Amino acid sequence: MxxxxxxxxxxxLITVSILLLxxxxxxxxxxxxxxQEFYTVLKKEAETKANLFFKAQVDSxxxxxxYKNNRITINEVEVAIYNTSFQLLYHDAVSIDFVKETKEMINTIEKxxxxQFYQKDWQVVGLRYxxxxxxxxxxxxxxxEYGYSKLNNLLRNSLLVLFLSILFIFMxxxxxxxxVFKPVKEMTDKVNNISATNLYSRLNTKNNKDEISELGNTFNGMLDRLENSFDAQKNFVSNIxxxxxxxxxxxxxxxxxxIDKEQDNEAYKxxxxxxxxxxxxxxxxSNSLLDLAKASYDPSEIAxxxxxxxxxxxxxxxxVQQANTDYKIDLHFEHDIDNENQISINGNEYLLKVAFANLFENGCKFSRxxxxxxxxxxxxxEVLLQFKDKGIGISANDLHNIFTPFYRGENKQFADGNGIGLSLTKKIVLLHKGKITIVSKPNTGTTFSLDLPNLL
Known part of the structure; x- marks a missing residue:
C-alpha cells in the first residue's frame, strides 16, 4: 500500500473517530x-393528580x-394512589394498570x-405523598413517545452526517x-532519469525549509559525492x-x-x-596501489x-635503508619514556610502517x-612525530594538492615517483584517528607533523 x-x-480514521466520539x-x-426531563414530568404529574385528589377533592x-380524554390525543401519564397498607385509593385506568404495583414496591417507595425505574420502555416514578x-x-x-422520536431522529441524522463526513474526509x-506528495513524485520522476551519464543533474528544492526540501538537499549532497567519486575513479583509472x-x-x-640488431655485451646489460x-x-x-586499497578498507575490517x-x-x-643504502635516517627522542603507553597506540603495524617508510623515503629522496x-x-x-629534511622543499602552489593521489608537483624532475605515497600516508593517519600537517619552504626543507592518539 x-x-x-x-x-x-x-x-x-482519526477524523472519523473524533466525529464518532x-x-x-x-x-x-x-x-x-x-x-431525567421525563422523570421530572412524571413527578409533577403525580403530585398534580395527588393534589387534585386530596386537596381539591376532585372525584375519581x-x-x-x-385521563381518558387526554389519552386519545397524547400519551397521558397513568397515575395510581395507594395508602401505606397497599389499599388502592385511586387509579386512572385499572383495566390498563401498566405498572402492576406490588406490596414490596409500595414498601420500597415508602422507605x-x-x-425511579423502567418497565420495558415505560418510565415509572414512585413517591411518598x-x-x-x-x-x-x-x-x-x-x-x-415524543422524546424517543426525537432521540431516534438524532441518531439517524448523526449516522447520516457521519457517513457523508467519511466520504468527504476521504476525498x-x-x-x-x-x-503533499506532489514534490515527492516530482523527485521520483527526476531521480529515475539520473544515471551515471548525467550525475550532474540535481533535484529542485526551491530553497524551502520543509522536510521535503531537506530530503532533496540530502539527495543532492549524495549526488555530489557520487559525482566526485565517479570523477575520482575516472582520474584514478586514467592515472594508473x-x-x-x-x-x-x-x-x-x-x-x-x-632483439632487432646485434650488440655487444655492454649494450645488452x-x-x-x-x-x-x-x-x-x-x-x-603495484605495491602502493595494494597499500592504498588496504588503507581504504572499512576500519572494522582492519586488525x-x-x-x-x-x-x-x-x-x-x-x-628504507635496506632498499636505499645511501639514505641517512635518524630518530631523536625529545623526552624520556617513563611509561610505554606514552608512545603506544592502538593501530595496524603494517600500515603504519608503510606510512613512516613513505615519509622517510620522501624526505631522503628530495634532499641533496x-x-x-x-x-x-x-x-x-598523543604521540607527536615530526619528519624533517633539508631538501628542495615544496612550492606554495603544490602544498594544496600534495595529498591528492597521483599528483606530481614542480619537483617531479628531481626524483622519480608515482604520486601515491603521501596520499596513502594521509589515509593511514586518518584511519588511526590522527592528524597530519605539512610545513615547507622551497630550498629550505619540509616538515611533516603527525599527531596520533596514545594509550594514556
Missing part, C-alpha cells in the same frame, strides 16, 4: 437529558374522564421516599495527500593507465631494440638494467592491536644530502 493511501486512510457524547447526553370519575399527617404512595408511568484526504603504460612501453622498446628499473617501477606502483611507535619507526627505517630525521615526543593524549 502506498504511503499516500496510508496517510489518507489514517487521516480519515463527539456524536456518541451528544447522543448519550441527549438520552440522559430526555430520561372526573379525574378518570380527564426511600422516591424511586403526605396529607393531613398521613402518608400515601403515588405512582406515575408513561411512554415518552479531502486524498486530494490533500496528492498535493598512464603510470603503467610508460614503464611498460619503455621495457618493450628496450627489448625490441635489443644496459638494456636489461633499464628494463629492470622500469619493472621495479611497476612493482612499486588493530597495541603497538609501540618507536619500534614501528625502527622497522620502517631499516626497510639524502637525510631525514624523525623527532618523537608525546603529551598526555
Amino acid at each position: 502506498k504511503i499516500r493511501t496510508q496517510i489518507t486512510l489514517l487521516f480519515t 463527539f456524536a456518541a457524547i451528544i447522543y448519550f447526553s441527549a438520552k440522559e437529558n430526555r430520561e 370519575r372526573t379525574l378518570q374522564n380527564i 426511600k421516599g422516591e424511586t 403526605s396529607f393531613e399527617g398521613k402518608n400515601y404512595i403515588v405512582t406515575a408511568a408513561a411512554y415518552d 479531502a484526504g486524498w486530494i490533500f495527500s496528492k498535493k 593507465s598512464h603510470e603503467l603504460r610508460t614503464p611498460l612501453s619503455a621495457i618493450i622498446s628496450e627489448l625490441e631494440l635489443a 644496459k638494456a636489461i638494467k633499464s628494463s629492470l628499473n622500469d619493472a621495479k617501477k611497476i612493482v612499486r606502483l 588493530f592491536k597495541v603497538i609501540r611507535i618507536d619500534e614501528v619507526l625502527l622497522d620502517a627505517k631499516h626497510q 644530502d639524502k637525510e631525514c630525521i624523525a623527532y618523537i615526543s608525546f603529551d598526555n593524549n
Whole structure:
C-alpha cells in the first residue's frame, strides 16, 4: 500500500473517530437529558393528580374522564394512589394498570421516599405523598413517545452526517495527500532519469525549509559525492593507465631494440638494467596501489592491536635503508619514556610502517644530502612525530594538492615517483584517528607533523 493511501486512510480514521466520539457524547447526553426531563414530568404529574385528589377533592370519575380524554390525543401519564397498607385509593385506568404495583414496591417507595425505574420502555416514578399527617404512595408511568422520536431522529441524522463526513474526509484526504506528495513524485520522476551519464543533474528544492526540501538537499549532497567519486575513479583509472603504460612501453622498446640488431655485451646489460628499473617501477606502483586499497578498507575490517611507535619507526627505517643504502635516517627522542603507553597506540603495524617508510623515503629522496630525521615526543593524549629534511622543499602552489593521489608537483624532475605515497600516508593517519600537517619552504626543507592518539 502506498504511503499516500496510508496517510489518507489514517487521516480519515482519526477524523472519523473524533466525529464518532463527539456524536456518541451528544447522543448519550441527549438520552440522559430526555430520561431525567421525563422523570421530572412524571413527578409533577403525580403530585398534580395527588393534589387534585386530596386537596381539591376532585372525584375519581372526573379525574378518570380527564385521563381518558387526554389519552386519545397524547400519551397521558397513568397515575395510581395507594395508602401505606397497599389499599388502592385511586387509579386512572385499572383495566390498563401498566405498572402492576406490588406490596414490596409500595414498601420500597415508602422507605426511600422516591424511586425511579423502567418497565420495558415505560418510565415509572414512585413517591411518598403526605396529607393531613398521613402518608400515601403515588405512582406515575408513561411512554415518552415524543422524546424517543426525537432521540431516534438524532441518531439517524448523526449516522447520516457521519457517513457523508467519511466520504468527504476521504476525498479531502486524498486530494490533500496528492498535493503533499506532489514534490515527492516530482523527485521520483527526476531521480529515475539520473544515471551515471548525467550525475550532474540535481533535484529542485526551491530553497524551502520543509522536510521535503531537506530530503532533496540530502539527495543532492549524495549526488555530489557520487559525482566526485565517479570523477575520482575516472582520474584514478586514467592515472594508473598512464603510470603503467610508460614503464611498460619503455621495457618493450628496450627489448625490441635489443632483439632487432646485434650488440655487444655492454649494450645488452644496459638494456636489461633499464628494463629492470622500469619493472621495479611497476612493482612499486603495484605495491602502493595494494597499500592504498588496504588503507581504504572499512576500519572494522582492519586488525588493530597495541603497538609501540618507536619500534614501528625502527622497522620502517631499516626497510628504507635496506632498499636505499645511501639514505641517512635518524630518530631523536625529545623526552624520556617513563611509561610505554606514552608512545603506544592502538593501530595496524603494517600500515603504519608503510606510512613512516613513505615519509622517510620522501624526505631522503628530495634532499641533496639524502637525510631525514624523525623527532618523537608525546603529551598526555598523543604521540607527536615530526619528519624533517633539508631538501628542495615544496612550492606554495603544490602544498594544496600534495595529498591528492597521483599528483606530481614542480619537483617531479628531481626524483622519480608515482604520486601515491603521501596520499596513502594521509589515509593511514586518518584511519588511526590522527592528524597530519605539512610545513615547507622551497630550498629550505619540509616538515611533516603527525599527531596520533596514545594509550594514556
